[in-house]
Amino acid sequence: MAQTEALFRDDAYLRDGAARVVGINDRGGILLDRTMFYATSGGQPGDTGRLTREDGSTIEIAATVTGETKDEIIHVPAAEQVLPELGETLQLAIDWERRFKLMRMHTACHLLSVICPFPITGASVNEADSRVDFDLPDANVTKEDVTIRLMELVNGNHPVFTRWISEEELESNPGLVKSKNVRPPRGAGRIRLVCIGEEAVVDSQPCGGTHVASTAEVGEIHIGKIEKKGRENRRFRIRFGSLPAS
Incomplete structure (x- = not known):
């Protein structure tokens, strides 16, 4: 191999x-x-x-x-x-133009998981329309409110960086894993974390993906839709640009 x-x-x-x-x-x-x-x-x-x-x-x-x-x-x-x-x-x-859009979107998905601190049941990063699914029985949040909070984090210009921890460190801090059903692969002896904010004050979670170096690089984004997907599952769709007028 x-x-x-x-x-x-x-x-x-x-x-x-x-x-x-x-x-x-x-x-x-x-x-x-x-x-x-x-x-x-x-x-x-x-x-x-x-x-x-x-x-x-x-x-x-x-x-x-x-x-x-x-x-x-x-x-x-x-x-x-x-x-x-x-x-x-x-x-x-x-294809750098495509990659950079994916980096911006992936970081936006992490920011969304900060605003919605619920178990993640699925996610998909795409160039124009990404999604994060949460185990959230009662979605008493609006796309307008979530968009405002997302843009506050984006405009905060928080640094985004990676660091490595041991598998034992992850075991002792299971709250780092936000996914409900998927766990980081084990066996390599270390886990890669993507951190946001000085000293990771905004967020820190296992991730092998690519991200921008600062939340400001995400640019203007909004929640396009919040969908009900089952009794206890809500799908948040992230899109580039400003929130369209209703």
Whole structure:
């Protein structure tokens, strides 16, 4: 099994760089020794972009996924792409405009979980319309009120950063995990936290995704809709831009 150095875990702002081909799987997926392409996980879709070969030709990447483990990152070419050779050095470039929207949205989802401190039952990060589902029997909140509180956090320009803790530290502080049904993967000995605010005063939770460096970079967002999904489930939809006039 090939392991890839996941550069995005330490620097979400890397847009391009060089990497060496270490494997091609039986479906034509490309494995590299290192990558800034984020692989689909935790509700955030994987990156798209292109790989440029030594002869100048390009390979369009339609998706990035994980293999048997989170450390096996597979770059999935679009249809009818010529595959590179093992050992070849490629120049990588992600679709930065798309990635940055996903980073902004993912951070917004974390902010929403601060405003709505209820168990999370599901989430999906997308470029224009993301969602977070909460175990919330009585939704006595309005999209207008939640939007105001979201924008207060955004405009607070709070720093967003990551740090690592041991699995034992997570066990001793189970409140860090906000998901009702999903737990962070174990076995690596450490857990990555995404923190918001000085000394993580706003939020701290396990997450492997990519985020902006400051809440101000999220920009203007609003809650487009609060939907009832079952007896004890409410779905909050986050969208870019200001709240439309009712």
